[in-house]
């Protein structure tokens with residue numbers, strides 16, 4: 108089998124990989140992304156990293172099926188430790204929560220010095236990823252938000268460099284919504300944040316039914332702050 112059809116989400120991730128890159132796909136699962144990138148001459152070589160044995164075995168099988176063992180190294184390793192001493196210029200991490208992606212980057216910081224681009228696709232909690240990028244000298248150069256099978260996905264592309272422009276004001280909002288996405292506000296963006304608004308309002312109603320305590324007061328304040336922030340963004344106020 109030498110043809111792979113990616114989901115729109117993974118296709119979008121692949122579209123930001125510079126041609127001719129050496130890539131590492133961390134949390135690769137079935138290794139579709141690295142196989143696709145080699146078969147389509149996007150990447151010249153790849154590492155597919157997996158921390159769990161089952162997905163690691165599926166990645167190995169897929170690479171063998173595509174006859175790409177000489178171009179893709181499948182590694183059973185935690186996060187960026189899959190890179191070892193290899194030279195990699197682009198890393199992709201997709202299909203996980205934002206806090207886990209930020210932890211993987213934080214724990215493998217010393218593997219990043221030769222890396223030029225990070226392509227990150229958090230399923231939730233993009234805020235944690237953007238905060239890590241900002242604090243560690245990575246500039247968000249592109250962002251995408253798309254809907255597939257009723258789920259909304261964000262893709263964050265970051266290149267090495269300080270980000271003084273994207274965060275000149277409204278830090279919290281830009282971490283939360285994305286400096287590029289907040290400007291564009293496409294259909295998927297509006298859908299994601301309208302649905303979040305509904306969940307937060309429901310949570311607020313439920314809390315108001317509970318016995319008042321210092322914890323419920325803190326929660327109410329936090330949720331109300333988020334609701335206000337989302338409403339302001341969707342109404343284009345104070346962004």
Ligand SMILES: C[S@@+](CC[C@H](N)C(=O)[O-])C[C@H]1O[C@@H](n2cnc3c(N)ncnc32)[C@H](O)[C@@H]1O
Nearest residue numbers: 133134135136156157158159162185186201202
């Ligand atoms: C939901 S799958 C996503 C697979 C693929 N990247 C995609 O976007 O379709 C997440 C994968 O990340 C792996 N994973 C989670 N934490 C990891 C870590 N610290 N290091 C490497 N892989 C990890 C899981 O085992 C799982 O196979």
